[in-house]
Amino acid sequence: MNLVLALCIGILFTAGIVCLLQRCMMRLVVGLILLGQAANLIVFTGAGLTSGEPALVAEGAKVPPPGAADALPQAMVLTAIVIGFGLTVFALTLLNRARETSGHDDLDAFSETDRI
Amino acid sequence: MLLWPVLLLAAAGLISPYVARSRIPVWLLAAAPAGVFAWLLSSYLRLGVGETTAESLGWFDPLGASLDFVLDGFGGLLALLISGVGTLIVIYASGYLAGHRDLGRLLLLLFFFMASMLGLVLADNVILLFVFWELTSITSYLLVGFNHEDKAARAKALQALLVTGAGGLAMLAGFILLGTTAESWRLSEIVQAGDLVRSSPVYGALTACIIIGAAAKSAQVPLHFWLPNAMAAPTPVSAFLHSATMVKAGVFLLAKLSPALDGTLLWHGSLSVLGSATLITGAVLGIVQTDLKRILAYTTLSVLGILTLLIGIGTELAIKSMVVFLLGHALYKAALFMVAGTVDHETGTRDVRRLGGLRRAMPVTAVAALLAAFSKAGFPPFFGFVGKEYVYKTGTALDQAGTAFIVVAVVGNMFLLALALKAGLHPFWSKTPLDAPGRTVHEAPWSLWGPPLALALCGLAFGLAAGLVGEALVGKAVAAIRLEPMTSSLSLWHGLSLPLVLSVVTMAGGLLIYANRRLIWPHRGRIEAVPGPSSVYETMVGNLAEVAKRKTRILQSGALTRYVAIVIAAATFLLGWKFLRFGGWPDLTIGPDIEILPAVLCVLAAGAALGATIATSRLGVLVALGIVGIAIALLFLHYSAPDLAITQILVEALTVMLLMLVVYKLPPVRREPRPGVAAAKWALAAGFGGGMTLIVLQALELQVAPSISEQLATWSYPAAHGRNVVNVILVDFRALDTFGEMIVLTIAALGVLSLLARRKRKREDAGS
Numbered sequence: 036m037n038l039v040l041a042l043c044i045g046i047l048f049t050a051g052i053v054c055l056l057q058r059c060m061m062r063l064v065v066g067l068i069l070l071g072q073a074a075n076l077i078v079f080t081g082a083g084l085t086s087g088e089p090a091l092v093a094e095g096a097k098v099p100p101p102g103a104a105d106a107l108p109q110a111m112v113l114t115a116i117v118i119g120f121g122l123t124v125f126a127l128t129l130l131n132r133a134r135e136t137s138g139h140d141d142l143d144a145f146s147e148t149d150r151i
Numbered sequence: 152m153l154l155w156p157v158l159l160l161a162a163a164g165l166i167s168p169y170v171a172r173s174r175i176p177v178w179l180l181a182a183a184p185a186g187v188f189a190w191l192l193s194s195y196l197r198l199g200v201g202e203t204t205a206e207s208l209g210w211f212d213p214l215g216a217s218l219d220f221v222l223d224g225f226g227g228l229l230a231l232l233i234s235g236v237g238t239l240i241v242i243y244a245s246g247y248l249a250g251h252r253d254l255g256r257l258l259l260l261l262f263f264f265m266a267s268m269l270g271l272v273l274a275d276n277v278i279l280l281f282v283f284w285e286l287t288s289i290t291s292y293l294l295v296g297f298n299h300e301d302k303a304a305r306a307k308a309l310q311a312l313l314v315t316g317a318g319g320l321a322m323l324a325g326f327i328l329l330g331t332t333a334e335s336w337r338l339s340e341i342v343q344a345g346d347l348v349r350s351s352p353v354y355g356a357l358t359a360c361i362i363i364g365a366a367a368k369s370a371q372v373p374l375h376f377w378l379p380n381a382m383a384a385p386t387p388v389s390a391f392l393h394s395a396t397m398v399k400a401g402v403f404l405l406a407k408l409s410p411a412l413d414g415t416l417l418w419h420g421s422l423s424v425l426g427s428a429t430l431i432t433g434a435v436l437g438i439v440q441t442d443l444k445r446i447l448a449y450t451t452l453s454v455l456g457i458l459t460l461l462i463g464i465g466t467e468l469a470i471k472s473m474v475v476f477l478l479g480h481a482l483y484k485a486a487l488f489m490v491a492g493t494v495d496h497e498t499g500t501r502d503v504r505r506l507g508g509l510r511r512a513m514p515v516t517a518v519a520a521l522l523a524a525f526s527k528a529g530f531p532p533f534f535g536f537v538g539k540e541y542v543y544k545t546g547t548a549l550d551q552a553g554t555a556f557i558v559v560a561v562v563g564n565m566f567l568l569a570l571a572l573k574a575g576l577h578p579f580w581s582k583t584p585l586d587a588p589g590r591t592v593h594e595a596p597w598s599l600w601g602p603p604l605a606l607a608l609c610g611l612a613f614g615l616a617a618g619l620v621g622e623a624l625v626g627k628a629v630a631a632i633r634l635e636p637m638t639s640s641l642s643l644w645h646g647l648s649l650p651l652v653l654s655v656v657t658m659a660g661g662l663l664i665y666a667n668r669r670l671i672w673p674h675r676g677r678i679e680a681v682p683g684p685s686s687v688y689e690t691m692v693g694n695l696a697e698v699a700k701r702k703t704r705i706l707q708s709g710a711l712t713r714y715v716a717i718v719i720a721a722a723t724f725l726l727g728w729k730f731l732r733f734g735g736w737p738d739l740t741i742g743p744d745i746e747i748l749p750a751v752l753c754v755l756a757a758g759a760a761l762g763a764t765i766a767t768s769r770l771g772v773l774v775a776l777g778i779v780g781i782a783i784a785l786l787f788l789h790y791s792a793p794d795l796a797i798t799q800i801l802v803e804a805l806t807v808m809l810l811m812l813v814v815y816k817l818p819p820v821r822r823e824p825r826p827g828v829a830a831a832k833w834a835l836a837a838g839f840g841g842g843m844t845l846i847v848l849q850a851l852e853l854q855v856a857p858s859i860s861e862q863l864a865t866w867s868y869p870a871a872h873g874r875n876v877v878n879v880i881l882v883d884f885r886a887l888d889t890f891g892e893m894i895v896l897t898i899a900a901l902g903v904l905s906l907l908a909r910r911k912r913k914r915e916d917a918g919s
Contacts, residue, residue: 036744041847043753049840050760055715056832059821065763081850089791090876092868099864104791106876107860114892120802121899128903131813140818143710
């Protein structure tokens, strides 16, 4: 199963990088989002996969049941998801502003700051 | 004590701009070098033959760089020349550039140069010597480019800097090899370790490096071309740096290191060839010149050639001749340069074809020029004659190649004689009509004729008192170079011998060339048009600029996608290199543990991601993105991470909504129009993605340290009273981390707000 997930991560990275390499703004945002997803999946997968046993302490117990999922990478991925969202929103607004100021959305044409 | 003269001269440099602006006579600044000269002279005269005064102040001692200074017979002689000629040059410069707005700057640089040069000849540590060596290159650069508004002067200054600077790098390499081979950074110890150095496997490399460095500094063929071009400097600078002192630094170093390096074919052969080639090149190129300063520059080349040649021969007589010749040259050449500057100052030209009969208008300058020219020409009883006699004596005493040496020396000296008369005699005593329009030529002020006259008289006095000079100066210098006392004294008259015959031949030949000088002048253009090493230099400098321009155009293109591509390519290379170099290929077989639901979700996410990359419809892109997000959220859910799934779904919904708001204002999504470029982008991305797949698989098999997760799970309920371990970690165990995350989000929100607010204000402005 790990192999399938690893392939999925690889394809997400590939798609993200292809988007980053496009000259159009919309694709840049899409690329950022895809790269974020891929990175989250790496951390999540890297800790090992456990199905159907979340890290919850049952009523009356003091510790999670043996074999429960690793909670630490989940906490980190959760943080990463939220930060990624913040980044996406900021990038989107910034790019939109740049497009409004310059009148175009060709990323390779932003070679000079003087003209803006 | 030896550091103080260096610091004193530097301090004099620092105050000179203020003195130049004040009402104090500028020539009073010469008191600094004069004081240094007097102090050095008294120390030098007290020094016995073969004795040294050394002192050592710490610096970067563990690295071998210490402030070690030494006053020995040879370095002391040069120090006397530097401070003595320097005193006269400061007086001369104060008259030459009197009232010039940049006189202060010139003096500042001259003093800095003087301090560096003094440090160079007194340094006993090779690293320290190198520092002073480079300082003289830099001050020389600034002085040649003194007229910095003139583009040609700047180019020539840069040429001098690049050639001597490149030589300096070779020199540094040579010094480091020498220091590690001889196991000491002190020159006085290195010269005692000659056997160790010569038997080392790096002897060839270090000797070659040092010879290259010295050749660049002392303008030996084929690195000679910068010296005539350095004549763009004001005349006091040419007289001081480019004849009397700096260009001698290479010769000085070769002589000083000769006990450690000589005795091999590499040393004697290459120095003899270099010296002879430079001697002849300077003579041939000099004879066609018509500019006084360029004539003198080419004769300086010839003399530097003779000095190198003599070091290459290396017998006691040769070293003795070298010292005598060096001393004589410093005296007459600086004088002749100053005379040339005085003539230029009074008539406005340095072209010998337009100068003649100046002796009536400028009688004192004419006398100074005559005395210096006679010394240079090697007429008895001047000191130049002594130098020439000893050169011939060296040749007649040689066992092998003596004839070749004598031929080279006689031919070279003939040209030197002709050029001496051309530069020193012709402007004053020839019948060429003076062509100085709009000028009434009269004698220059004392500061312009005094210094050259003083030097020229020294040349005469040294010749008459050759025995005394030999005892007080030359003998000590020779003993310091050869590390053993000189066996015979110095004398003016050697009786009727072969050297005297050769002198007569030289005189006859030189006078013949001088008499026919007007026949040679018209051929200057043709001889100078022959491409030489300077055209190689031009090509190299030009190409360097072109390569830099192209490289910048490629790397700093200003195109975002190209920068991204470079970063990704570098990362891919590192990933691939890791696997190729260290191995660790993960197991790539699909095991029996495959689960249907998550596998379908993976395929869905991957497919939708590719779809978002290809789709051209804006709505299509959004839908594809949504599918990726939801599929991943479901994956989280399946693999026991309900909190992640909830967060992911929330964020996904918000992102898609936001994109919806913005997306319809953006122009339509475009694809890369060129299929070749598109394919290259996909290949690059696939390479990186594949590398990431491999890394993930390998990371699964890796656990470098015991996990702390177990501990956190055990503490979760008893310590933090939370049943959801993920939540406890976020708000309790790693609360500070979460706090940081909140700050990041707040800043992002503020950023978004300010960007939107500016837009709103703009719209209101436009509306009102």
